[in-house]
Every structure is written in C-alpha cells, then in structure tokens.
Amino acid sequence: MKNHVFSITLSQRKKRFLVIxxxxxxxxxxxxxxRTGLELTDExxxxxxxVTILGFLIMVVGSVLLNMSVQLYATPKTDWDERQKDLRIxxxxxxxxxxxxxxxxxxxxxxxxxxxxxxxxxxxLYISLPTAFLAWLEPDPVQNDAxxxxxxxxxxx
Amino acid sequence: MPPNKLTIYNRISVLRxxxxxxxxxxxxxxxxxxxTIGYLERGDYNPSLELAFxxxxxxxxxxxxxFSTKPLKPLSxxxxxxxxxxxx
Numbered sequence: 001m002k003n004h005v006f007s008i009t010l011s012q013r014k015k016r017f018l019v020i021x022x023x024x025x026x027x028x029x030x031x032x033x034x035r036t037g038l039e040l041t042d043e044x045x046x047x048x049x050x051v052t053i054l055g056f057l058i059m060v061v062g063s064v065l066l067n068m069s070v071q072l073y074a075t076p077k078t079d080w081d082e083r084q085k086d087l088r089i090x091x092x093x094x095x096x097x098x099x100x101x102x103x104x105x106x107x108x109x110x111x112x113x114x115x116x117x118x119x120x121x122x123x124x125l126y127i128s129l130p131t132a133f134l135a136w137l138e139p140d141p142v143q144n145d146a147x148x149x150x151x152x153x154x155x156x157x
Numbered sequence: 158m159p160p161n162k163l164t165i166y167n168r169i170s171v172l173r174x175x176x177x178x179x180x181x182x183x184x185x186x187x188x189x190x191x192x193t194i195g196y197l198e199r200g201d202y203n204p205s206l207e208l209a210f211x212x213x214x215x216x217x218x219x220x221x222x223x224f225s226t227k228p229l230k231p232l233s234x235x236x237x238x239x240x241x242x243x244x245x
Contacts (some may be wrong), residue, residue: 071192081189082205083196139202142180142195 010069015135018069022062022132029055030121063128070134071141091137095129163203166229170198172216187211 010018029052067073072084080088102125109118173183173194180198184191189208196202204212204224213220230238 075190079190081193082208083193083202084190139196139199142192142199 006068007071007074008065008068009071009141010065012138012140015066015069015138018062018066019132019136022059022066022128025055025058025062026121026124063131066135067131070131071138072134087134087137091130091133094133094137098129099126163226164200165203165224165226166200167197167224168229168232169194169212169223171232172218172223173198176216183215186215 032048032051072080072087075084099122102122106118106122109115169183173180178186180191180194184194187208188211193202197204209220209224213223216223229235
C-alpha cells in the first residue's frame with residue numbers, strides 16, 4: 001500500500017530544480033507585490049494579476065509534482081526503515097530552523113512594517129518546507145532490477 | 158565545525174549478485190526498503206550497527222568482510238593474498 005495513489009520517479013537534480021523553481025517564483029511574486037502592490041494604477045492591475053495567477057499555477061503544479069516525486073511518501077509511515085526515519089528527522093530539523101527564522105521575519109514585517117499578510121507566507125512555508133527538504137536531501141532513486149550492480153565499491157576502488 | 162562523514166565501504170552488491178538476489182529480496186530479508194539497499198551499495202548511506210549485523214548474519218560472513226573504513230579489494234584478490242600469506 002502506498003501513501004498516495006500517484007507517484008513519479010524523478011532524479012535528485014530534477015527534484016532540486018523543482019524546489020528552486022517553487023521558491024524562486026514565490027520570491028519573485030513577493031518582490032513584485034512589495035514594490036508595486038499598494039500603488040498600482042488601473043493599467044497595471046491586469047498584467048500583475050495575470051503574472052500572479054501564472055506564478056501561483058507554477059507553484060501549485062510544482063508542489064504537486066514535488067510531493068508525488070518524494071520517495072519517502074511512497075512508503076506507508078509504519079513501514080519506514082532506519083534510513084527513512086533518519087531522513088525525515090533531518091528534513092524536519094532543517095525546515096524548523098528555516099521556519100523559525102521566517103516566523104521572526106514575519107513578525108518584523110507584520111508588527112513593524114504593518115504587513116499582516118506575511119503570516120500567510122509563513123503558513124505556506126510551514127506546509128511546504130519539510131517536503132522541499134526531503135526532496136532536496138533524497139539521493140537519486142535506485143531501481144529494483146534483479147542482478148544489476150550499480151556503484152560496485154570493489155570495482156571502483 | 159562537524160567532522161567529515163566517515164566513508165564506509167562495503168561488498169553488498171557483490172555478495173548480492175553472487176547469491177542471485179534482487180535488491181527487494183535482500184531488503185525484505187533484512188527488513189528495510191529496497192532503496193536503502195541501493196543507497197548502501199552506492200555508498201550514499203552508512204548503515205546502523207543493527208543493520209550491519211543483520212546483513213552480516215544474512216550473508217553468513219564476518220562483519221569486517223562486508224564493511225570496511227578503507228577501500229575494499231576484490232574478494233578474489235583478497236583470497237589470493239590470504240592463500241599466499243598462509244603458504245609463506
């Protein structure tokens with residue numbers, strides 16, 4: 001039994017690219033709205049909306065793909081072995097550190113600069129960071145072929 | 158700064174192939190995910206002491222034959238050198 005019905009196999013490089021893409025789009029949208037968000041003219045609003053919707057679409061599709069490609073989620077939590085549990089702990093530890101910093105940043109943005117919506121971003125980070133770190137940390141997947149020897153350490157050393 | 162991660166070399170892929178086992182079969186025998194066996198073979202993951210002993214028991218070999226902190230010689234070469242030592 002799998003945790004999710006659909007899963008895809010992606011290399012570590014592709015997963016890292018997806019992570020970078022998602023957070024780059026998020027950062028780009030943030031910069032865009034921070035610079036012009038409150039002072040838009042009537043002509044500026046439609047293109048900004050289109051860019052924002054496109055950005056959100058990229059983020060949503062990217063997040064779904066990322067979620068489906070994380071190998072850990074293909075195994076039920078009760079069947080995780082030592083490596084998988086260790087990986088989960090590492091991903092959580094790293095994401096909590098980043099989350100802590102972003103919470104502090106959100107507090108500054110909200111209470112000092114009056115941008116209350118910054119907490120919505122923190123919520124997004126809280127949900128997405130563990131998966132992003134998992135995808136980042138997971139090595140390239142291996143195939144379950146019968147007798148293929150990959151990375152034979154005797155042969156390479 | 159934390160010290161560099163110790164590289165542990167192993168002969169799992171050779172022993173697995175020698176016995177005609179798939180990664181899934183070996184993984185089921187020692188109670189881990191087949192990806193974990195692949196990562197062990199590639200050197201992407203260092204096993205716990207418990208897993209190392211399980212593999213040692215499964216293959217019926219001493220743990221130092223399967224794992225080493227130094228690069229491992231091919232089994233045939235190691236055997237040849239051992240015989241040579243004994244003969245001398």
